[in-house]
Amino acid sequence: MSEEQSFLERLPARGEARDAEPTWVAARRQAGAARFEALGFPTKRDEQWKYTDVRRISQGRFALADNADFSPGQAAALTLPLASAIRLTFVDGVFSAELSDLAALPAGVTVEPLSQALSDNHEAVGGVLGRLTGVDFSPFAALNTAFSEEGAVIRLAPGTVVEAPIVVQFLSRANAEPVMCHPRVLIQAGARSEATVIEHFVGETDAANFTNVVAEALLERGAILTHYNLQEAPLGDLLVTSLQVDQGRDSRFTSFNVNLGGALVRNDLVSELNAEGAEAHLYGLFYAQGRQHVDNHTLVNHNAPHTISNENYKGILDDRARGVFNGKVVVKRDSQKIEADQSNANLLLSDRAEIDTKPELEIYADDVKCSHGATTGQLDEEAVFALRTRGLDEQTARGLLTLAFAGEVMDRVTLDAIAERVERAVAGKLPERFNLTGLVEVAALEQAGHAQEEGGHDRDG
Amino acid sequence: MATEEMEQLVRREYTQGFVTDIESDTVPPGLDESVIAFISQKKGEPQWMLDWRLEAYHQWLKMTSPSWAHLSYPPIDYQAISYYSAPKKPEDRPQSLDEVDPKLLETYEKLGIPLHERAALAGVAVDAVFDSVSVTTTFKDKLAEAGVIFCSISEAIRDYPELVRQYLGSVVPQGDNYFAALNSAVFTDGSFVYVPEGVTCPMELSTYFRINAANTGQFERTLIVCDKRSQVSYLEGCTAPQRDENQLHAAVVELVALEDAYIKYSTVQNWYPGDEDGKGGIYNFVTKRADCRGDRSKVSWTQVETGSAITWKYPSCMLRGKDSVGEFYSVAVTNGRQQADTGTKMIHIGANTKSTIVSKGIAAGRSDQAYRGLVKIGPRARGARNFTQCDSLLIGDRCGAHTFPYQEIGNSTATVEHEATTSKIGEDQLFYCRQRGISEEDAVNMIVNGFCKDVFQELPMEFAVEAEALLNVTLEGAVG
Numbered sequence: 001m002s003e004e005q006s007f008l009e010r011l012p013a014r015g016e017a018r019d020a021e022p023t024w025v026a027a028r029r030q031a032g033a034a035r036f037e038a039l040g041f042p043t044k045r046d047e048q049w050k051y052t053d054v055r056r057i058s059q060g061r062f063a064l065a066d067n068a069d070f071s072p073g074q075a076a077a078l079t080l081p082l083a084s085a086i087r088l089t090f091v092d093g094v095f096s097a098e099l100s101d102l103a104a105l106p107a108g109v110t111v112e113p114l115s116q117a118l119s120d121n122h123e124a125v126g127g128v129l130g131r132l133t134g135v136d137f138s139p140f141a142a143l144n145t146a147f148s149e150e151g152a153v154i155r156l157a158p159g160t161v162v163e164a165p166i167v168v169q170f171l172s173r174a175n176a177e178p179v180m181c182h183p184r185v186l187i188q189a190g191a192r193s194e195a196t197v198i199e200h201f202v203g204e205t206d207a208a209n210f211t212n213v214v215a216e217a218l219l220e221r222g223a224i225l226t227h228y229n230l231q232e233a234p235l236g237d238l239l240v241t242s243l244q245v246d247q248g249r250d251s252r253f254t255s256f257n258v259n260l261g262g263a264l265v266r267n268d269l270v271s272e273l274n275a276e277g278a279e280a281h282l283y284g285l286f287y288a289q290g291r292q293h294v295d296n297h298t299l300v301n302h303n304a305p306h307t308i309s310n311e312n313y314k315g316i317l318d319d320r321a322r323g324v325f326n327g328k329v330v331v332k333r334d335s336q337k338i339e340a341d342q343s344n345a346n347l348l349l350s351d352r353a354e355i356d357t358k359p360e361l362e363i364y365a366d367d368v369k370c371s372h373g374a375t376t377g378q379l380d381e382e383a384v385f386a387l388r389t390r391g392l393d394e395q396t397a398r399g400l401l402t403l404a405f406a407g408e409v410m411d412r413v414t415l416d417a418i419a420e421r422v423e424r425a426v427a428g429k430l431p432e433r434f435n436l437t438g439l440v441e442v443a444a445l446e447q448a449g450h451a452q453e454e455g456g457h458d459r460d461g
Numbered sequence: 462m463a464t465e466e467m468e469q470l471v472r473r474e475y476t477q478g479f480v481t482d483i484e485s486d487t488v489p490p491g492l493d494e495s496v497i498a499f500i501s502q503k504k505g506e507p508q509w510m511l512d513w514r515l516e517a518y519h520q521w522l523k524m525t526s527p528s529w530a531h532l533s534y535p536p537i538d539y540q541a542i543s544y545y546s547a548p549k550k551p552e553d554r555p556q557s558l559d560e561v562d563p564k565l566l567e568t569y570e571k572l573g574i575p576l577h578e579r580a581a582l583a584g585v586a587v588d589a590v591f592d593s594v595s596v597t598t599t600f601k602d603k604l605a606e607a608g609v610i611f612c613s614i615s616e617a618i619r620d621y622p623e624l625v626r627q628y629l630g631s632v633v634p635q636g637d638n639y640f641a642a643l644n645s646a647v648f649t650d651g652s653f654v655y656v657p658e659g660v661t662c663p664m665e666l667s668t669y670f671r672i673n674a675a676n677t678g679q680f681e682r683t684l685i686v687c688d689k690r691s692q693v694s695y696l697e698g699c700t701a702p703q704r705d706e707n708q709l710h711a712a713v714v715e716l717v718a719l720e721d722a723y724i725k726y727s728t729v730q731n732w733y734p735g736d737e738d739g740k741g742g743i744y745n746f747v748t749k750r751a752d753c754r755g756d757r758s759k760v761s762w763t764q765v766e767t768g769s770a771i772t773w774k775y776p777s778c779m780l781r782g783k784d785s786v787g788e789f790y791s792v793a794v795t796n797g798r799q800q801a802d803t804g805t806k807m808i809h810i811g812a813n814t815k816s817t818i819v820s821k822g823i824a825a826g827r828s829d830q831a832y833r834g835l836v837k838i839g840p841r842a843r844g845a846r847n848f849t850q851c852d853s854l855l856i857g858d859r860c861g862a863h864t865f866p867y868q869e870i871g872n873s874t875a876t877v878e879h880e881a882t883t884s885k886i887g888e889d890q891l892f893y894c895r896q897r898g899i900s901e902e903d904a905v906n907m908i909v910n911g912f913c914k915d916v917f918q919e920l921p922m923e924f925a926v927e928a929e930a931l932l933n934v935t936l937e938g939a940v941g
Contacts, residue, residue, distance in 0.1 A: 047529065051869075334858065348873035351840065361864040363883050366855035370883040374868055377876040 003058040004037050010180075011146060012064060022122045025148070028130060032145025035135035042139055051324040051356040052295040056264050057238050062180035062210050064147075065092035068099075070171055075099050078171065078202045080230075082417050084164040085198075086111050088152045091171045092209060093181020095150055099171075104164050108157035109195075111166055114184060117153040125153060129186055132216035132244040138268060140240045144182040144214040151184030154197060158190035158220070165196040165415065170211060172203025172237050178210065185215035185243075189223035189251075196415070198228040201239060201261065208236035208263075215243040219251035221275075226254045228418065229269075232425065233261035235290065242268045249275035256413060257313075259286040259294045260425050266295040273300065273307035284313035285409045285422070287429050288321035288353075295324035300340065302331045305365075308339045314409050315346040316402065317353035318431065328360040329372070335365050342372035347379065347405055349431065379405075399430050488545045494518065497646055500545050504615045504649070507622060517635035517645030524639045530802040531831040531863055534744065534771055542709055544647045544680070607663050609693075610655040614682050617653035624655055628686050632715035632752040632779070640711040640746040640773075644680045648713070651681035656691040656722075665921055667696040683714040687722035689755065694725040696924060710769075711746045720755030720782065725763070727924055731931055732768035737826075739798030742770025749776035753785035753814075761788040762805065763919045765928040770799060775833065777806035780814035780842075787816040790916040794932060795828030795860070804834035804851075804865075809842035809875070818849040821913050823932075825856035831863040838875040845872060849879040854886065854912055856905075906933045 001009075011033065018026070041058040042049035068091035075089070079099075088111060089099035095113040102111060110117075117125050135142040152168045168185060187197055201211065211233070219225055225245075233239050239262040245253050259265050271280040286294045300309040315323045329340045346355045359372040379401045387397035406426045413419040488499055497518055501511040526537070604611050610621060617625050635645040656662050687693055710732070716724050726749075735742025745768075751760035762776040778787030789805040807816035816836065824830045832851045853862035864881045886908050894904035910917070910929055917925050 336858070346870070348870065348875070351843075351873045352871075353873060354869070354871040356870070357868045358866060359864075359879070359881070360866075361853075361881060361883055362861070363853070363855065363863065364861040366858045366860065366885040368855070368883060368885070372864070372879075372881050374866070374879040375877065376868065376870045377878075378873060 002040075004040050006061075007058075007143065008033050008037065008146065010062070010064060021118070022126070024126055025118065025122070029146055029148055032135050032142050032148065036139055036142035036146050039139040039142055048138075048297065048326075051322070052264075052266055052293065054264070054266075057210055057240070060178065060210060060238070063175075063177050065094050065173075065175070065179045065181065068092075068094040068096035070096065070099060070173065072099065074204070075171060079169060080167060080198065080200055080417060080421070082165055082167065082415070085167045086162075086164050087167045087169060088113060089169045089171060090150065090152075090181070090183055092173055092175070092179050093150055093170075093183050093211070099169070106160070106162060106164075108160035109162055110153065110155040112153055114151035114153055114186070115149070125186070128188060128216075128218065129184070130216075132218070132246055133214045133242050137214075137242055137244065140212050140266075141214050141242050144184065144212050144242075147180075147182035148184055149182065151186065153186045154195070155188045156190050156193035156195055156223070158192060160190065160193045160195075162193075162195040165198055167198045167200055169200045169202070170213070172201070172207040172209045172211065172234055174204040174206035174234075175209065178208045180210040180212065182212045182214070185213060187215070187217035187225065189217065189219045189225050191220045191248075192222040193220075194224040196226040196228070198230060198418070199241075200228070201231045201233040201237075203234045203237065205234055206236065207234040208238075210238040211240070213241045215241070217243070217245045217253070219245065219247045219253060221249045221251065223248065223251045225252070226414070227256070228415075229255070229257045229267065230418065230422075231259045231261055231265060233265075235261060235263060235292070237262045239265045241266070244270040244272070245280070246272050247274055247278040247280065250277035252279045252281075254281045255283065256418075257282070257284040257296065258422055259284075259288070259296070260422070260429070262292065262294070264293045267297065269296075269298045271298075271300045271309065273302050273304060273309065275304050276306040278304065279308045280310070282309070282311040282313075283409045283412050285315075285406055285426075286313075286323055287316045287406070287426055288323055289318045289429060290321060291319070292321045293324075294321070297326045299328045300330070302329070302335045302338045302340065305334070305336045305338070307335065309341070311342040312409060313344045314406060315344070315355060316349065316406065316426075317346065317355055318349040318429075320350070320352045322353065323355045325355070325357040325374075326360070327358075327372070328362065329370060331363045331365050331368055331370065333364040336367040338365065338368040338370065340368070340370040344374045345405070346374075346376040347402065348376060349402075399427070402430055403427060487543050490543045491540045492542070492544055492647065496544050500647060500649060503545065504618070506615075506618055509626065510618055513630070513635070514646050517642050520636035521639065521642035521646055524636070524642055526639050530773055530833070531829065531865075532771055532773065532800045532802050534800070537709060537744065539643070545649055603663065608657045608660055609662050610653065611666055612653055614648070614651040614653045614684060617684075621653070621655070624686065625653065625684070628684055628715070628717055629682075630715075632717060632750050633713050633748050638748060641713050641748040644682060644711045644713045644748070648680040648682035651683040651712070652685075653683070654685040654693060654695065656687045656693045658688040659690045660688075661691065662693040665694045665696055667698070679708075679710050679712070681712045683712070684717075685715070685724060685726070686717045687719060687724050687758075689719045690721040692723040694727070694921060696727050696921060698729040698731070698924070698927075709744045709746070712748070714747070714749040714776075716751035716760055718751065718753050718755060718758035718760050718785075721757045722755060723759045723761075724751065725761045725921075726751075726776075727920055728764040728766075729924055729928055729931065730764065730766045730768050730772075733770075734768050734797055734799045735770040737797050739770060742799070743768065744771045745769040745774065746771075747774040749774065751776070751778045751787070753778060753780045753782050753787060755785070756782040756811070757784045758782050759786040759788075761790070761919070763790045763916065764792070765916070765920070765924075765931065766791070766793040766801060766803060767931050769801075772799075772801040772803050774803045775805055777808070778816065779808045779810065780816065781810045782814075783811045784813045785811055786814070788919075789816075789818045789820070790919040791820045792823070792913045792916045792928070792932070793821070793830055794823045794825075795830045796826040797828060798826070799828040799830075801828075801830040802833055803830070804832045806835040807837070807847060809836075809838045809845040809847070812842060813844040814842055815846045816848075818847070818851070819915050820849075820851035821916055822851070822853040822862055823856065823909060823912070824853065824860035824862045827859045829861040829863075831865060832881075833865045835867040835869070836877055836879075837869040838872045838877065840871045842872055843874045845875040847875075847877045849877075851881045852912070853881075853883040854909065855883065856885065
């Protein structure tokens with residue numbers, strides 16, 4: 001039996017609930033299974049997977065979780081400390097009403113689990129689900145479709161501005177037998193609506209599950225969406241995410257992709273700039289240690305003239321970690337007056353770490369300004385020296401500079417709680433010899449004091 | 462500029478397209494073991510060479526044509542190609558230029574390269590390859606005095622079998638890739654250079670490759686070996702006559718630099734690019750690789766690519782020796798329906814190795830071009846450095862420019878930088894020149910030449926002049 005078949009064998013004939021489902025849901029699952037079997041797991045012979053070996057997934061045996069039990073105390077400790085957040089929580093892919101918080105839902109906003117959206121009005125979901133990130137997106141998207149069961153549906157009526165961040169939290173448990181889940185996230189942002197959606201991956205330290213999320217976002221005219229892919233998954237977790245964004249006229253999509261956890265992480269992000277004035281801003285930060293493997297693929301399609309994209313990914317790699325960055329910008333024929341910038345900078349802290357980076361440009365129009373850059377290296381010795389002349393010991397100087405390297409991306413984050421959390425996480429990951437804790441505390445205090453003076457403004461993006 | 466005038470210029474016929482009518486001794490199209498045996502026999506090769514060719518052929522049979530490049534062309538029928546063609550009467554080959562077929566000399570005249578004059582004036586020894594057999598070699602004696610061996614690869618196989626056997630295929634093995642395997646099986650000519658220890662080659666070496674007889678692919682094999690502390694500068698330039706059927710060209714160039722050696726390899730490639738509908742034109746699938754085997758060795762590739770319907774070419778450096786240096790300077794110009802997928806590979810293996818990549822791509826008309834490069838830093842390449850810059854200039858809205866730079870970095874002490882930009886000629890730049898009374902055509906040439914300056918200044922003098930002129934001709938009228 002092939003690896004693909006052994007995965008599909010897990011497809012549940014799970015009981016009566018299925019009988020009540022609309023037929024198109026079953027048909028889609030079948031189509032997903034068929035497509036997945038035809039595509040098969042990617043190998044290193046596939047250009048898109050040249051540097052990422054998915055055998056840890058394909059040769060794994062994963063069950064499906066059937067409950068969402070999680071100690072509320074522990075969950076609270078893992079949850080992002082965002083005071084007024086709207087929250088959907090999934091435990092190993094299973095929706096947990098107990099750990100979700102939908103109390104603050106303003107008018108014009110729908111945030112609900114996919115199962116509920118299907119039972120309430122399946123036709124409203126059926127039209128858009130899978131339109132973007134369909135079965136042909138990748139083998140993993142096809143696999144997700146085959147197992148499609150649960151997920152998050154977020155809808156914003158035209159003109160709705162949601163102040164509170166919408167958090168979709170994926171908790172991973174330390175199960176006796178590793179499990180897999182294939183959640184789907186659907187975001188529909190109506191004209192001129194505005195929201196922040198955070199996909200947060202976190203879990204119990206010893207977890208070793210496989211999470212395969214497929215997300216799609218439709219931004220109508222003038223919609224503004226800020227999306228966080230905050231990955232603090234346990235170090236044993238295998239994580240594959242796929243997100244495709246369809247952007248209408250004058251819409252703006254900002255993505256923060258922060259990868260700190262997971263044994264094997266692969267993120268695919270596609271932005272389709274379909275009409276004039278659409279903008280995509282993609283920021284990424286990955287920090288991998290031990291034998292972590294983090295692979296980020298981004299693709300920006302400039303399908304219309306007067307569109308803008310801007311991308312900045314930073315990577316820090318230590319020990320035997322491996323990072324992959326592949327950013328592609330495509331300017332279609334007749335998409336004139338394009339501005340596209342892309343940069344990827346990487347810092348290698350160990351001789352056994354490896355980075356494979358490929359910033360690609362594919363351009364079919366002439367009146368464009370496109371650039372990309374990629375650098376890999378060490379900390380600037382002159383900067384280290386400058387700090388040392390100011391009395392810092394070498395380790396602290398290096399630690400600070402590493403933090404500053406990450407800071408170039410994190411400074412763009414407008415949610416303080418997240419910026420601080422990531423900063424601390426990065427500081428905590430720095431090799432012990434850096435001993436930054438004290439300095440970070442001092443800096444945090446100073447910043448708090450500073451913020452108070454200025455009336456507690458959020459940082460500006 | 463008036464659109465008509467522009468179109469007129471774009472449609473200029475290939476001025477260097479003509480066919481010289483020399484009877485060729487050609488085998489019928491097709492490829493099998495007997496053809497390879499025929500080539501080998503015709504060249505008077507020893508048994509080991511034939512075995513080597515056959516081994517390559519058997520590997521080739523098992524391979525498939527690469528499809529990863531950003532190129533599109535109909536499948537090539539390898540059985541429709543004739544693999545050997547030589548000017549008539551190879552046994553009475555001319556001993557000096559006077560004996561050379563006047564028609565051949567005329568061909569060079571038309572190209573603007575008066576061979577004897579050029580050879581004498583510029584002090585360049587020319588190993589002219591007219592189709593597949595080396596017709597004449599000048600300055601051989603002067604080179605022999607310095608101990609430099611410069612001859613056709615066939616002569617080398619006959620006269621210096623030990624050297625050839627030692628180095629042939631040591632940089633580009635027979636089964637390296639589809640086209641290299643094909644070349645290894647059927648190569649008919651090319652140059653061989655050996656510069657002995659401590660010798661600086663007294664003159665620049667140059668070979669003009671020409672493809673002439675219809676339907677014959679040309680498969681040159683060039684091998685240059687620089688022994689310890691030696692230096693050589695090698696020039697390769699190409700033009701081809703106009704014809705309708707696509708011609709396959711699959712060359713292999715191997716460079717070996719031992720300790721402290723320096724090889725400079727410059728190419729100006731101006732083969733027939735096909736007509737405005739993309740009909741005809743050369744298919745250029747070339748494998749060029751240098752092995753910086755010795756410590757402190759250096760190899761510098763400089764190329765100006767303006768011709769061919771399809772270019773598939775990645776001159777590479779294996780930086781094995783400590784402190785060895787690899788350089789790649791490239792200008793690629795595509796117009797009409799040309800397609801080019803070109804770039805380089807810098808494989809850093811030894812400590813403190815350095816590489817520089819400067820690639821300038823200019824796409825006009827309905828052409829498509831891609832820079833594809835790899836910088837790989839191995840775990841033992843401590844302190845390795847790479848700087849890459851690849852810029853593209855787009856002229857017109859029907860062309861495409863693409864960049865696919867791969868970086869694989871496995872060493873924390875390495876510093877790798879890559880920069881790329883894509884833009885068009887600025888309206889304000891043009892306006893500035895026009896305002897000072899410079900015609901649009903001249904302004905564009907000036908701007909484009911400035912864009913390519915970093916590369917042109919790496920070319921040997923006489924090549925630089927030729928390259929600039931070539932660029933101007935290729936792009937004439939492409940801007941509006």
